[in-house]
Amino acid sequence: MKIQSPPGMRDFYPEDMRLQNWLFDAWRRVSLAFGFSEYEGPIFEYLDLYTLKSGEGIVSELFTFQDRGERNFAIRPEMTPTLARMVAARANALPRPIKWFSIPRMCRAEKPQRGRLREFYQWNADILGIDDPLADAEIMALAAAFFRDIGLIDDVVIRVNSRPLVSAALDKLGVPPEENERAFQLIDRHDRLTPEAFGEMWDEVYKDRLSSHKLAGFLANADLAACLEMSENAGTEGQAAAESFKAVWARLADFGVQDNCEFHVNTVRGLAYYTGAVFEVHARKEGLRALMGGGRYDNLTGMLDGPAVPGVGFGLGDAPVLELIRELGKTPELADELDVFVIDADRELFSQALKIADDLRRAGLNVDYSYKRVGVGKQFKQAAARGAKFTVILGAEFTGNQEVVVKNMTAGTQEAVAAGGLLEHIAASLKNS
Amino acid sequence: MKIQSPPGMRDFYPEDMRLQNWLFDAWRRVSLAFGFSEYEGPIFEYLDLYTLKSGEGIVSELFTFQDRGERNFAIRPEMTPTLARMVAARANALPRPIKWFSIPRMCRAEKPQRGRLREFYQWNADILGIDDPLADAEIMALAAAFFRDIGLIDDVVIRVNSRPLVSAALDKLGVPPEENERAFQLIDRHDRLTPEAFGEMWDEVYKDRLSSHKLAGFLANADLAACLEMSENAGTEGQAAAESFKAVWARLADFGVQDNCEFHVNTVRGLAYYTGAVFEVHARKEGLRALMGGGRYDNLTGMLDGPAVPGVGFGLGDAPVLELIRELGKTPELADELDVFVIDADRELFSQALKIADDLRRAGLNVDYSYKRVGVGKQFKQAAARGAKFTVILGAEFTGNQEVVVKNMTAGTQEAVAAGGLLEHIAASLKNS
Numbered sequence: 001m002k003i004q005s006p007p008g009m010r011d012f013y014p015e016d017m018r019l020q021n022w023l024f025d026a027w028r029r030v031s032l033a034f035g036f037s038e039y040e041g042p043i044f045e046y047l048d049l050y051t052l053k054s055g056e057g058i059v060s061e062l063f064t065f066q067d068r069g070e071r072n073f074a075i076r077p078e079m080t081p082t083l084a085r086m087v088a089a090r091a092n093a094l095p096r097p098i099k100w101f102s103i104p105r106m107c108r109a110e111k112p113q114r115g116r117l118r119e120f121y122q123w124n125a126d127i128l129g130i131d132d133p134l135a136d137a138e139i140m141a142l143a144a145a146f147f148r149d150i151g152l153i154d155d156v157v158i159r160v161n162s163r164p165l166v167s168a169a170l171d172k173l174g175v176p177p178e179e180n181e182r183a184f185q186l187i188d189r190h191d192r193l194t195p196e197a198f199g200e201m202w203d204e205v206y207k208d209r210l211s212s213h214k215l216a217g218f219l220a221n222a223d224l225a226a227c228l229e230m231s232e233n234a235g236t237e238g239q240a241a242a243e244s245f246k247a248v249w250a251r252l253a254d255f256g257v258q259d260n261c262e263f264h265v266n267t268v269r270g271l272a273y274y275t276g277a278v279f280e281v282h283a284r285k286e287g288l289r290a291l292m293g294g295g296r297y298d299n300l301t302g303m304l305d306g307p308a309v310p311g312v313g314f315g316l317g318d319a320p321v322l323e324l325i326r327e328l329g330k331t332p333e334l335a336d337e338l339d340v341f342v343i344d345a346d347r348e349l350f351s352q353a354l355k356i357a358d359d360l361r362r363a364g365l366n367v368d369y370s371y372k373r374v375g376v377g378k379q380f381k382q383a384a385a386r387g388a389k390f391t392v393i394l395g396a397e398f399t400g401n402q403e404v405v406v407k408n409m410t411a412g413t414q415e416a417v418a419a420g421g422l423l424e425h426i427a428a429s430l431k432n433s
Numbered sequence: 434m435k436i437q438s439p440p441g442m443r444d445f446y447p448e449d450m451r452l453q454n455w456l457f458d459a460w461r462r463v464s465l466a467f468g469f470s471e472y473e474g475p476i477f478e479y480l481d482l483y484t485l486k487s488g489e490g491i492v493s494e495l496f497t498f499q500d501r502g503e504r505n506f507a508i509r510p511e512m513t514p515t516l517a518r519m520v521a522a523r524a525n526a527l528p529r530p531i532k533w534f535s536i537p538r539m540c541r542a543e544k545p546q547r548g549r550l551r552e553f554y555q556w557n558a559d560i561l562g563i564d565d566p567l568a569d570a571e572i573m574a575l576a577a578a579f580f581r582d583i584g585l586i587d588d589v590v591i592r593v594n595s596r597p598l599v600s601a602a603l604d605k606l607g608v609p610p611e612e613n614e615r616a617f618q619l620i621d622r623h624d625r626l627t628p629e630a631f632g633e634m635w636d637e638v639y640k641d642r643l644s645s646h647k648l649a650g651f652l653a654n655a656d657l658a659a660c661l662e663m664s665e666n667a668g669t670e671g672q673a674a675a676e677s678f679k680a681v682w683a684r685l686a687d688f689g690v691q692d693n694c695e696f697h698v699n700t701v702r703g704l705a706y707y708t709g710a711v712f713e714v715h716a717r718k719e720g721l722r723a724l725m726g727g728g729r730y731d732n733l734t735g736m737l738d739g740p741a742v743p744g745v746g747f748g749l750g751d752a753p754v755l756e757l758i759r760e761l762g763k764t765p766e767l768a769d770e771l772d773v774f775v776i777d778a779d780r781e782l783f784s785q786a787l788k789i790a791d792d793l794r795r796a797g798l799n800v801d802y803s804y805k806r807v808g809v810g811k812q813f814k815q816a817a818a819r820g821a822k823f824t825v826i827l828g829a830e831f832t833g834n835q836e837v838v839v840k841n842m843t844a845g846t847q848e849a850v851a852a853g854g855l856l857e858h859i860a861a862s863l864k865n866s
Contacts, residue, residue, distance in 0.1 A: 035801030368468030
């Protein structure tokens with residue numbers, strides 16, 4: 001019986017896995033550089049954890065099941081509810097700020113179709129327990145640092161905005177704050193709709209307060225200075241919003257990423273969840289979607305009866321990043337990390353070859369050899385196919401005076417080395433290469 | 434509403450995650466040293482993949498669910514079926530031997546109770562596509578290398594055996610090979626049963642052929658030499674079994690691990706799956722169970738209509754390892770990997786402090802700072818709590834002549850360094866520490 005991989009799920013053969021690990025390593029490296037600590041949670045949670053946050057409507061998007069005790073569970077579709085649960089459980093014990101990241105795998109019950117994944121990985125980073133523009137700027141700087149780390153910083157732009165700022169501006173234009181949520185959802189879709197479609201949808205709700213025509217004029221001309229000015233003239237809350245966003249913007253300069261950012265009034269994010277500064281990272285190349293988004297939220301653990309915990313964070317899936325580097329032709333070439341391939345020129349020496357392989361492995365080198373006792377030429381081919389940096393050959397010199405021949409596979413040079421000094425020789429060569 | 438972690442599932446707070454990563458890093462490091470390549474598969478598979486291998490009885494041990502297309506899936510309870518599926522799909526394209534490892538997370542529908550995990554990680558390693566005693570020995574050497582790497586090699590013993598060898602011996606004693614499977618299952622349980630219970634169970638099946646009394650005598654005295662001799666006198670198959678196992682045993686010496694192994698006739702593994710050499714790693718400390726097991730199997734992909742693929746491999750869970758290091762009091766102390774904590778002695782300098790933090794982060798260092806503008810003493814306390822290796826202090830020297838004070842937190846020494854040369858100074862200090 002032949003059984004396929006489940007629809008929308010990926011197999012990671014070694015060449016795929018090297019690419020995944022390259023990505024995960026970059027996420028980890030950058031997170032640690034910024035002083036974040038890694039956490040993880042269970043692959044499934046009580047179903048309630050998700051319906052509590054998102055309502056019953058979420059259930060059809062989840063893989064749900066019961067155990068024999070008839071408890072209801074769901075494979076996690078996102079990390080935030082787990083983060084909320086874990087932080088709520090220790091809210092009073094964790095030192096602030098809580099700077100945490102994770103690289104969870106998660107599933108969504110997408111309809112199986114080409115290119116739509118049911119399982120993916122996501123880099124999540126959050127700064128919790130502090131409501132400070134510094135945190136907003138640092139989380140954006142962290143996202144920027146990842147794209148810099150993988151050499152794509154000039155291929156993306158970080159669109160930054162502030163919900164309270166836009167809220168104050170809309171208030172001035174005629175849409176009061178208590179009617180903002182729907183307006184944000186519409187504005188979030190603005191760039192993906194035709195002007196006609198957007199106008200129709202907007203006017204259906206807001207025509208009497210603010211015509212789509214007037215709104216379009218605002219959106220087209222609202223640069224940072226204009227929005228700050230409107231906000232500063234919109235009462236105490238507006239002034240606070242302007243102050244707060246100016247502080248975020250200044251900190252972006254401290255973190256050296258202001259030039260990678262642009263103020264973008266349409267970027268308001270579609271989720272009611274967000275309450276402050278928001279951002280999205282977009283590919284500069286035409287036709288590509290937003291790669292990631294994030295922003296400030298008010299109270300992570302509120303729904304779990306925890307103490308109030310403000311936060312700012314983001315999520316970035318593996319698929320959008322891998323798609324971007326493919327689109328840009330920048331997929332890295334990643335070989336096996338093999339340091340040494342040991343070759344026997346005489347099968348009588350194979351046992352000795354294994355001992356040498358073992359010595360080098362114990363010293364921390366990545367070492368392999370041919371399983372088949374074939375000619376030296378074939379063994380060299382295997383070494384090359386594996387991308388080995390060095391080959392170590394045991395032949396007549398070994399039988400005669402305990403010497404091996406070390407070949408540098410990149411430089412093509414080779415020399416005889418006393419077997420007893422082999423490890424030092426290779427370690428030194430690796431250090432200089 | 435308060436929601437708990439699901440029963441039997443673990444949350445990994447940063448301190449737990451550091452320990453997991455320490456373990457995963459060791460598994461990865463050792464696997465790569467031995468020339469293995471990493472792979473991964475989906476978190477769930479078609480349910481059929483598991484029932485095909487293990488029968489319908491397995492279903493009650495799985496978390497199963499349907500998607501909206503009424504396809505049946507199960508969260509993976511082990512990696513071997515996924516490995517079989519992936520190898521079968523590319524069996525003719527993959528160069529042999531296939532040396533693969535993985536660190537999958539997986540779930541089993543255990544009854545929730547204290548200490549019984551429903552989710553765990555497992556290190557899997559297999560050498561496929563080759564039936565050679567060299568592979569059997571190398572897979573055992575790989576397991577040994579892990580325990581050596583984490584400093585526990587003297588706390589464990591590798592019990593090695595060969596099913597064909599025991600089969601030949603049993604044949605000589607009166608139990609023909611076609612009745613072996615049941616005998617293996619009983620012998621596998623021998624050490625966990627009282628002599629009386631074992632005797633009763635054995636005699637129920639085999640009394641007429643081989644009394645439990647006579648078997649007990651055999652098990653008690655069957656050292657390697659005795660088993661080899663019996664096997665060599667048991668016809669062609671017995672001779673082949675003896676030759677093969679002698680080759681495995683000799684290769685264990687080539688890999689420098691023979692001294693960590695002992696021949697153990699009771700170690701036959703309970704699964705019908707195994708067809709050749711088998712092994713288990715046991716803690717030497719009394720009262721601890723087998724930590725892991727593995728062995729040779731005939732045809733990994735047979736059930737999937739793939740071409741015949743012989744293999745040898747093992748699985749090692751994270752829980753047994755972590756339990757062992759706890760029992761032995763050898764849990765490593767793992768701090769945040771923070772290189773530098775930047776301190777401002779004057780809040781006017783904080784913006785400059787962030788710029789310095791940013792420079793160091795870009796150079797690959799792990800850097801943090803205090804979010805609150807508090808006194809220098811408090812900032813030092815935070816740095817110490819985070820285990821920072823160095824603190825960099827911006828004070829009067831910075832305002833005056835662009836110098837910072839670098840304090841080595843381990844040595845307690847400090848010196849003034851030009852801000853422009855800070856990165857080099859710290860990089861050099863880290864290299865020497």
